[in-house]
Amino acid sequence: MNLKKITFTGIIFIFIFSFITHNIYDWFPNFLTSILFPVNESIWEHQKMIFYTTIIWGIVEYFWLKKLNVRYHNLISAVVLSSIFNIIIFILIYTPIYIIFGHDMISNLTIYFITIIISQIIGCFILKQEKFLKKLNELSLILVPIIIIMFSILTYYPLKIDSLFYDSSSNKYGLYNYYDMKKVNHP
Numbered sequence: 001m002n003l004k005k006i007t008f009t010g011i012i013f014i015f016i017f018s019f020i021t022h023n024i025y026d027w028f029p030n031f032l033t034s035i036l037f038p039v040n041e042s043i044w045e046h047q048k049m050i051f052y053t054t055i056i057w058g059i060v061e062y063f064w065l066k067k068l069n070v071r072y073h074n075l076i077s078a079v080v081l082s083s084i085f086n087i088i089i090f091i092l093i094y095t096p097i098y099i100i101f102g103h104d105m106i107s108n109l110t111i112y113f114i115t116i117i118i119s120q121i122i123g124c125f126i127l128k129q130e131k132f133l134k135k136l137n138e139l140s141l142i143l144v145p146i147i148i149i150m151f152s153i154l155t156y157y158p159l160k161i162d163s164l165f166y167d168s169s170s171n172k173y174g175l176y177n178y179y180d181m182k183k184v185n186h187p
Helices: 003-021 031-036 043-067 075-101 105-127 134-156 178-185
Strands: none
Touching: 003 043, 003 105, 031 043, 031 134, 043 075, 043 105, 043 134, 075 105, 075 134
8 A cells, every 4th residue: 555545544534533523522521532622613622623633543544554564754743744734724714714604514524624635645745755854753742742732721711712712602712611700700
């Protein structure tokens, strides 16, 4: 199996697995699932789904490449940068469309699928590099805990940016309606 087929499989895996990760917090509400999976329907919370499904795919991809005795350099940076690019591209494309037209499931899924394709192609390009990109791999390893911490903090203490953190379906920011709780506790 060549890298193109593995990349195609990754696109399908990430897209389908996202449907599962989208609901994990609802099925198992606890602290761990709240920092790993979306706790509401805000744009920001869905970025956790994008990030973690890509990381999970990277773990699957690692074992798959190992089983096939395929050696590729830069898997760590390919996976991490693919997830970061997916988030950035999704936000850049989706946010203006959401602000102008509102929520539409078909366009949301289409945009998400397109961003997965683009980000996986970027990851494949990094993976195909013959040269071991030591600094990029080191930076990628540093970025993972930073991103996890950022997602964790912003789930419980989201910024008051309506277009990114506000979930209009539940009328809240983050896990709780943090801003309303502050008004009640501190008049």
